[in-house]
Amino acid sequence: MSDALPWTPLHAQFHRVLRSRKLLPPASRILVAVSGGQDSLCLIRLLLDLRSKWDWTIAIAHCDHRWRPDSGANADHIERLANNWNTPFYRLTAGPIPASEAAARRWRYRAIGEVALSHNYHYVVTGHTASDRAETLLYNLIRGGGADGLAALTWSRPLFPENPDSEVMLVRPMLEIARSETGEFCKNRHLEIWEDSTNADLRHARNRIRNELLPYLQTHFNPNAEQNLARTAELLRADVDYLETEAEKLYDRAICRDRDRPGVNRQPLKKAPLALQRRVMRRLLREVLPGASNFEQIEKLTALISAPNRSQTDPFPGGAIARVEGDWITINN
Numbered sequence: 001m002s003d004a005l006p007w008t009p010l011h012a013q014f015h016r017v018l019r020s021r022k023l024l025p026p027a028s029r030i031l032v033a034v035s036g037g038q039d040s041l042c043l044i045r046l047l048l049d050l051r052s053k054w055d056w057t058i059a060i061a062h063c064d065h066r067w068r069p070d071s072g073a074n075a076d077h078i079e080r081l082a083n084n085w086n087t088p089f090y091r092l093t094a095g096p097i098p099a100s101e102a103a104a105r106r107w108r109y110r111a112i113g114e115v116a117l118s119h120n121y122h123y124v125v126t127g128h129t130a131s132d133r134a135e136t137l138l139y140n141l142i143r144g145g146g147a148d149g150l151a152a153l154t155w156s157r158p159l160f161p162e163n164p165d166s167e168v169m170l171v172r173p174m175l176e177i178a179r180s181e182t183g184e185f186c187k188n189r190h191l192e193i194w195e196d197s198t199n200a201d202l203r204h205a206r207n208r209i210r211n212e213l214l215p216y217l218q219t220h221f222n223p224n225a226e227q228n229l230a231r232t233a234e235l236l237r238a239d240v241d242y243l244e245t246e247a248e249k250l251y252d253r254a255i256c257r258d259r260d261r262p263g264v265n266r267q268p269l270k271k272a273p274l275a276l277q278r279r280v281m282r283r284l285l286r287e288v289l290p291g292a293s294n295f296e297q298i299e300k301l302t303a304l305i306s307a308p309n310r311s312q313t314d315p316f317p318g319g320a321i322a323r324v325e326g327d328w329i330t331i332n333n
Helices: 009-021 038-054 071-084 101-118 130-142 179-188 205-220 225-254 274-288 295-306
Strands: 029-033 057-064 089-093 123-125 156-158 169-171 263-265 321-325 328-332
Touching: 009 038, 029 038, 029 101, 038 057, 038 179, 057 071, 057 101, 071 089, 089 101, 101 123, 130 179, 130 205, 130 225, 205 225, 225 263, 225 274, 263 274, 274 295, 295 321, 295 328
Parallel strands: 029 057, 029 123, 057 089, 123 169
Antiparallel strands: 156 169, 263 328, 321 328
């Protein structure tokens, strides 16, 4: 870290989180997603300041979705910063312009992931903060998400969960840091923030949560609403991880793949808590009937655990029916 730039409490907090959670080991090769907003600028500066302590190799990736007239200038700005910091830079530009936030997110992670794979970066790091965690909890709560959705922003996860052979990890090391703190850090470090005009577009639900709902909650209910929501997401994450581990064990005891029709044995499930029963049934549906695992569908399958013999569900999407056959619940396509 340069002698001209003092060690701040935010550096200390960031350094502590990295050590305690073992998110970015020493000598790691790290690809940092930098949009130009205050969160990602704070992230890259913290990582560069700590680089010598951890012996990291760091590069910057910027995704240009081509949504805004100034998106090219935004990418140029990040490239100049990377050059000034003597840091490798990868500029990723969308071909077809993504039609939605979800499509943009899919393209962004795929494009960055391809760079990571081809240049041997084992960690892709993003600037998600405690503020993002609070907003995500509210967004998924309003949509009816369960505990998994409320705790969706995790500290780390495989970037390509569908590919168990891929070792690239997605890491979010700033989940204890609020957006107000990243803004203050950028101001004190004279980092030029590139304001994204789409963040003020209230047609997007997340922007309404950020700009209207959270400020309302802080003003009229609790000034610490954002911090408390982020803390709730952290607590839920630990609960979800435990439940998933136990549900996986139960699923392995109950599932039988040798039968003519996919199904589970009801006996191991009958004494299990409802939370685990639901997770086992969700896992079964995702494996046998992809796309048929919403709450109502999980509930009607779970009800068969204690139902009389020969009970059955009404058809799932695509016409499949689940039936009780003695100890077994089978799904007939």
